[in-house]
Amino acid sequence: MTLHSKLFGAASGLVVACTAFAAQADVLFWSTQAKPVEEAQAMRDQVLAGFADVVDYQPNDGGPWITRLEAELQAGEGSIGVLGALHGDFSAMNPDDLMDLDELGVSAASDTFNSLGMLGTDSVQYVPWMQASYIMAANVEALPYLPEGADINALSYDELIAWTANVHEAQGRPLFGFPAGPNGLAHRFFQGYLYPSYTDGVVRTFASDEAVGAWEAFRELWSHTNPASTNFNILQEQLLSGDAWIVFDHTSRLAQAFNDRPEDFVAFPAPAGPTGRGFMPVLAGVAIPRTAPDMEAAQALIAYMLEPETQLATLRATNFFPVVDVEFPDDLPPSVRAAGAAVATMSASPDANPGLLPAGLGARGGDFNRVFVDAFHRIVLANQDIRTVLDDQAETLAAIMEDTGAPCWAPDAPSEGACPVE
Amino acid sequence: MNPRILPYVLILPVTVFLCMFFLYPFVLVAQQAFSTETGFSLDNFREVVDYWRFPISLQNTLLLAAAVVPFQVGLALLMATMVNRMKRGRDMILYIWTIPLGISDLAAGIIWLAIFDQSGFLNSMMNGLGVIDQPVNLLSYQNPGMVFLAIALAEIWRATAIMLVILVAGIGLIPKEYYEAAEVFGASPWKRFSRITLPLLRPSLQTALVLRVILAFEIFAVVAALGGTLFPVLMGETYAYQFDLRNGGAAAAMALIILAISIGFTLIILRALRVPKGASI
Numbered sequence: 078m079t080l081h082s083k084l085f086g087a088a089s090g091l092v093v094a095c096t097a098f099a100a101q102a103d104v105l106f107w108s109t110q111a112k113p114v115e116e117a118q119a120m121r122d123q124v125l126a127g128f129a130d131v132v133d134y135q136p137n138d139g140g141p142w143i144t145r146l147e148a149e150l151q152a153g154e155g156s157i158g159v160l161g162a163l164h165g166d167f168s169a170m171n172p173d174d175l176m177d178l179d180e181l182g183v184s185a186a187s188d189t190f191n192s193l194g195m196l197g198t199d200s201v202q203y204v205p206w207m208q209a210s211y212i213m214a215a216n217v218e219a220l221p222y223l224p225e226g227a228d229i230n231a232l233s234y235d236e237l238i239a240w241t242a243n244v245h246e247a248q249g250r251p252l253f254g255f256p257a258g259p260n261g262l263a264h265r266f267f268q269g270y271l272y273p274s275y276t277d278g279v280v281r282t283f284a285s286d287e288a289v290g291a292w293e294a295f296r297e298l299w300s301h302t303n304p305a306s307t308n309f310n311i312l313q314e315q316l317l318s319g320d321a322w323i324v325f326d327h328t329s330r331l332a333q334a335f336n337d338r339p340e341d342f343v344a345f346p347a348p349a350g351p352t353g354r355g356f357m358p359v360l361a362g363v364a365i366p367r368t369a370p371d372m373e374a375a376q377a378l379i380a381y382m383l384e385p386e387t388q389l390a391t392l393r394a395t396n397f398f399p400v401v402d403v404e405f406p407d408d409l410p411p412s413v414r415a416a417g418a419a420v421a422t423m424s425a426s427p428d429a430n431p432g433l434l435p436a437g438l439g440a441r442g443g444d445f446n447r448v449f450v451d452a453f454h455r456i457v458l459a460n461q462d463i464r465t466v467l468d469d470q471a472e473t474l475a476a477i478m479e480d481t482g483a484p485c486w487a488p489d490a491p492s493e494g495a496c497p498v499e
Numbered sequence: 500m501n502p503r504i505l506p507y508v509l510i511l512p513v514t515v516f517l518c519m520f521f522l523y524p525f526v527l528v529a530q531q532a533f534s535t536e537t538g539f540s541l542d543n544f545r546e547v548v549d550y551w552r553f554p555i556s557l558q559n560t561l562l563l564a565a566a567v568v569p570f571q572v573g574l575a576l577l578m579a580t581m582v583n584r585m586k587r588g589r590d591m592i593l594y595i596w597t598i599p600l601g602i603s604d605l606a607a608g609i610i611w612l613a614i615f616d617q618s619g620f621l622n623s624m625m626n627g628l629g630v631i632d633q634p635v636n637l638l639s640y641q642n643p644g645m646v647f648l649a650i651a652l653a654e655i656w657r658a659t660a661i662m663l664v665i666l667v668a669g670i671g672l673i674p675k676e677y678y679e680a681a682e683v684f685g686a687s688p689w690k691r692f693s694r695i696t697l698p699l700l701r702p703s704l705q706t707a708l709v710l711r712v713i714l715a716f717e718i719f720a721v722v723a724a725l726g727g728t729l730f731p732v733l734m735g736e737t738y739a740y741q742f743d744l745r746n747g748g749a750a751a752a753m754a755l756i757i758l759a760i761s762i763g764f765t766l767i768i769l770r771a772l773r774v775p776k777g778a779s780i
Contacts, residue, residue, distance in 0.1 A: 454728070
């Protein structure tokens, strides 16, 4: 062995040792949330910089996220320390793959959220981390076309349709925007807004006569919707570009519009139907996979994420609201103020009919969403008969419910065993 | 080293690589496709084939291949003959024509989206020329024909170059003597093309077609960029099964169905364009 190769060997050994050391000191925070570059950077600089250890925050799409996690779980060892994801992501997992977090002693202010975090077991599988909801937003230019006597903070679906029709007529083009693109969240509108507002249920009432009425109303709304909505994923883009004036979307998917041009847009609650003002919260949580390399650091990080100051920093970084009680300071960004007010009005309205996130579906959550998206494609885009489509899709839905044995969740009446499609 | 072993030693790394990263995963995928919790079953195949979008996505994929590939063959032949006749600037033209080859298919889809989008170049141009008063939405569910056309155009633009490269190489292999002899006997340019170039180009055409047809059945990113959910294709459905529905078994079954179609068409092309034994140049 020459001196050269000896030196090289020593140097490369040193490099390997250094990277191994560095990798061990960091806690890898593997997340499906705060994916946009600015949000991810804000998470690193403003939220996680205050933690005692170095945190390697890595947000990713759902596919790569679950693929790496499953690979580590199958291998029995891994480098992911803390998982951050939506309730739906966690409920698709096997609870045995997540550490029980009861002894950590941190939880959300809402008992509903805490029980969702148990994923149907007797112990805490994930700790609620942050929440959001879906709201409506409009360009102020649309406000003069509000139907007479309509209160923007207490709209009904009929008034919303009349409003979009007025705008359509006056501007010569349909300007309602709906997130029906491949990555849009249209299914949540049907599950948490349209169905609860018209049928007071989601699963039980899926193919009811009231549901036919709901789809008829939605068809009418669609006739005043920008047909390019089938490519709209994040409605803040269309609000800012002017391709849509009145929109429905997730609060954090509207934030940029309010932050860029706060004077130009208003946020308001979702409309009400015959059975109340249906709306649905979004819940993200943090958990520890059983393969985490450093349990103590991971637990400390979760406790840190739930501290009120961290929660406020998270709010600024991601536009997701705290799950613990905090005092809101006055200097919050415009998007937070606008969305916060709309969500508060929505949940405090006398006809509020809050729904819960689908629970107990496990890995079939995607199939459940597809039932609603397929119904939309067939009824609205392909113009098929509503009754036929609903009866057809109801069979798929019933099979999913029986397969998973998931009991009903609000606003459906509770069930013994699997939630029936009536 | 023993010269009789040498070739085997040389191909050993590639063989090991293919076994590890192609054959082994392939066996796993096949296993996944044919099994459910209860053991061997065809349930995964039944599930994906029974889904209402399956016939639509199969039809779309086949239609797209049928529309795009023949056009590309013609275009690539034309371009290859032109390049071959050039005395100066041949390399430069060839480089320019093969630029799309270096662009990823998703990027190609996005480039064409920038053209056909509601606020895209085509709309601005038509607006500027006074053809339309306000931007029209070309890629909407109301114009399925337009969506199809945009995807076909993007595919032709992106993937003709791969055939071109193979055909240019193939034409270069044809001995000049045949053409000289044909000229002596007064054959027209068309005669020379149809009687000399085409028959002697068979092996290259075969390769180019097989490659292109397989790629056509795997079309995904261009469709995702331009058609969204409006134009379901087999590969897009596979992706949805794997990542949206987390149904690995169904995704594996879709992958095998695509593989079966690809193998079927490869065999047809190999048979149709076969070179008789001893007739190679």
